[in-house]
Amino acid sequence: xxxxxxxxxxxxxxxxxxxxxxxxxxxxxxxxxxxxxxxxxxxxxxxxxxxxxxxxxxxxxxxxxxxxxxxxxxxxxxxxxxxxxxxxxxxxxxxxxxxxxxxxxxxxxxxxxxxxxxxxxxxxxxxxxxxxxxxxxxxxxxxxxxxxxxxxxxxxxxxxxxxxxxxxxxxxxxxxxxxxxxxxxxxxxxxxxxxxxxxxxxxxxxxxxxxxxxxxxxxxxxxxxxxxxxxxxxxxxxxxxxxxxxxxxxxxxxxxxxxxxxxxxxxxxxxxxxxxxxxxxxxxxxxxxxxxxxxxxxxxxxxxxxxxxxxxxxxxxxxxxxxxxxxxxxxxxxxxxxxxxxxxxxxxxxxxxxxxxxxxxxxxxxxxxxxxxxxxxxxxxxxxxxxxxxx
Amino acid sequence: xxxxxxxxxxxxxxxxxxxxxxxxxxxxxxxxxxxxxxxxxxxxxxxxxxxxxxxxxxxxxxxxxxxxxxxxxxxxxxxxxxxxxxxxxxxxxxxxxxxxxxxxxxxxxxxxxxxxxxxxxxxxxxxxxxxxxxxxxxxxxxxxxxxxxxxxxxxxxxxxxxxxxxxxxxxxxxxxxxxx
Numbered sequence: 169x170x171x172x173x174x175x176x177x178x179x180x181x182x183x184x185x186x187x188x189x190x191x192x193x194x195x196x197x198x199x200x201x202x203x204x205x206x207x208x209x210x211x212x213x214x215x216x217x218x219x220x221x222x223x224x225x226x227x228x229x230x231x232x233x234x235x236x237x238x239x240x241x242x243x244x245x246x247x248x249x250x251x252x253x254x255x256x257x258x259x260x261x262x263x264x265x266x267x268x269x270x271x272x273x274x275x276x277x278x279x280x281x282x283x284x285x286x287x288x289x290x291x292x293x294x295x296x297x298x299x300x301x302x303x304x305x306x307x308x309x310x311x312x313x314x315x316x317x318x319x320x321x322x323x324x325x326x327x328x329x330x331x332x333x334x335x336x337x338x339x340x341x342x343x344x345x346x347x348x349x350x351x352x353x354x355x356x357x358x359x360x361x362x363x364x365x366x367x368x369x370x371x372x373x374x375x376x377x378x379x380x381x382x383x384x385x386x387x388x389x390x391x392x393x394x395x396x397x398x399x400x401x402x403x404x405x406x407x408x409x410x411x412x413x414x415x416x417x418x419x420x421x422x423x424x425x426x427x428x429x430x431x432x433x434x435x436x437x438x439x440x441x442x443x444x445x446x447x448x449x450x451x452x453x454x455x456x457x458x459x460x461x462x463x464x465x466x467x468x469x470x471x472x473x474x475x476x477x478x479x480x481x482x483x484x485x486x487x488x489x490x491x492x493x494x495x496x497x498x499x500x501x502x503x504x505x506x507x508x509x510x511x512x513x514x515x516x517x518x519x520x521x522x523x524x525x526x527x528x529x530x531x532x533x534x535x536x537x538x539x540x541x542x543x544x545x546x547x548x549x550x551x552x553x554x555x556x557x558x559x
Numbered sequence: 560x561x562x563x564x565x566x567x568x569x570x571x572x573x574x575x576x577x578x579x580x581x582x583x584x585x586x587x588x589x590x591x592x593x594x595x596x597x598x599x600x601x602x603x604x605x606x607x608x609x610x611x612x613x614x615x616x617x618x619x620x621x622x623x624x625x626x627x628x629x630x631x632x633x634x635x636x637x638x639x640x641x642x643x644x645x646x647x648x649x650x651x652x653x654x655x656x657x658x659x660x661x662x663x664x665x666x667x668x669x670x671x672x673x674x675x676x677x678x679x680x681x682x683x684x685x686x687x688x689x690x691x692x693x694x695x696x697x698x699x700x701x702x703x704x705x706x707x708x709x710x711x712x713x714x715x716x717x718x719x720x721x722x723x724x725x726x727x728x729x730x731x732x733x734x735x736x737x738x739x
Contacts, residue, residue: 233700233722233723234721234722234723234724234725237723237724239732241708241733242732242733245733274620277617277618277619277620280618400669403645403669404643404644404645404669405645405646405695405696405697406646406695406696406697407645407646407647407648407667407695407697408697413669418669418670419670420669420670425670425671425672426667426672426674427672490619491619491663492618492619492620493619493620493621493665493674494620495620495667495674502647502667504620504647504648504665506620506648506650506663506665508652516652517650517652517653517733519648519650519663521647521648521665525700525701525704526646526648526697526700529696529697529699529700530696530697533696558723559723
């Protein structure tokens with residue numbers, strides 16, 4: 169059966185195609201259960217989905233989470249704020265910079281620390297580079313899900329340039345731990361700045377090529393157009409954020425709506441597409457990469473001189489009693505850290521609000537009545553990172 | 560694309576010396592601080608029948624908060640849903656010394672710079688509270704996770720089974736008296 173042509177295929181086979189939102193088993197037809205995962209390539213990690221199927225149609229898809237649960241929140245309660253920093257790179261390992269940003273931001277908020285402007289600019293540059301590298305992994309893997317192998321090689325080729333840049337400044341290629349409470353681990357050098365400018369010059373034409381190579385490909389478009397609609401209202405009820413809600417026409421972006429760091433100083437657009445289908449979510453991410461390049465370019469132009477670490481960071485970090493939140497726009501949506509302190513060196517409570525959990529929680533409702541290959545296209549368009557859900 | 564971008568709304572409550580609800584009056588223990596009469600922070604949710612209070616966003620990371628009775632969380636969720644809020648997350652805090660379990664509901668607004676927090680406290684030895692998954696279906700997983708970690712029973716929840724913990728888990732690791 170050809171994905172994306174539910175009605176046509178159903179007509180050929182003489183069956184009635186269930187509408188999205190309709191439960192086919194209500195017709196009294198027999199259903200069966202199959203397991204997708206936890207070791208299935210389409211689930212990008214150890215996610216298991218219990219699928220109740222009526223032929224090729226999904227009656228009910230129940231994600232089963234927890235296979236890579238590591239209890240980061242408990243770890244937060246038995247080590248100091250600074251000792252928890254490396255954990256923040258290991259929640260969503262594809263956008264480690266933004267996650268560390270939220271954690272140091274929450275601690276800095278509690279300590280009322282003023283971070284030097286140069287450090288904030290470099291945080292923005294590295295976070296946006298990280299966003300591009302994260303979107304590139306998604307792009308390659310998503311196309312792989314849909315049956316196209318080549319784009320993955322292009323994506324990893326470009327991503328390699330970003331990883332080299334970030335490795336040059338902090339020594340790590342994935343779990344950076346580059347931001348420190350009060351600033352940065354170290355300053356960037358000229359090699360990084362020149363290399364980043366060279367990357368921008370290199371990547372703009374590549375994005376154009378990706379558009380011609382993939383986005384305008386008719387087979388690819390047929391797999392996504394009109395597939396997996398997620399309305400703005402569904403996003404709101406489930407708390408979905410990031411490219412998922414922006415693909416439903418809502419310009420919700422923490423960088424713009426709940427501004428943090430030095431983002432208000434840059435001129436960039438929040439791409440939105442109101443079609444609400446998998447294609448809209450795809451286009452949001454492709455356009456976001458171009459916007460990230462704009463932000464990086466402006467930040468490099470305006471990069472102030474000065475220190476990259478606040479002057480008076482206490483050796484022993486004790487946050488005044490109370491709770492402190494800090495939200496950032498990670499590659500997959502809203503990531504928030506909620507710290508509860510009882511004025512000790514060790515946090516009383518560390519809550520990590522991750523975007524993938526909320527984004528996946530709508531999957532059961534959104535995938536109802538879809539063809540299995542379309543449901544997998546929908547899952548790919550959510551851009552899941554499983555350790556981000558399981559923590 | 561990008562047509563719905565809004566200009567940044569002015570951050571609320573930037574009065575630097577304003578006392579903040581829930582914090583000690585001054586961290587620096589200034590002698591006779593020249594603190595004027597408490598400046599009422601903006602409270603965009605004053606019209607709701609819940610004790611919402613304005614909070615200094617720059618200090619706390621949210622704009623309004625309310626501490627409600629446990630039987631009011633569903634009503635609060637309903638009112639916030641009518642205001643267009645989305646559920647951010649649900650979590651617990653175990654206050655072992657006080658014998659209480661705090662349940663914290665975080666909300667964000669998809670089109671406004673407005674974050675709201677609703678809290679309630681329930682007895683630690685009998686942590687029962689009504690589910691809000693009837694209002695926000697997204698609460699389903701957050702409540703299952705909170706049940707995993709704290710043992711809080713969400714009454715009326717459609718499927719309160721272990722979410723992140725193993726399916727036969729009987730322990731609640733974020734309780735302060737949990738030891739391995």
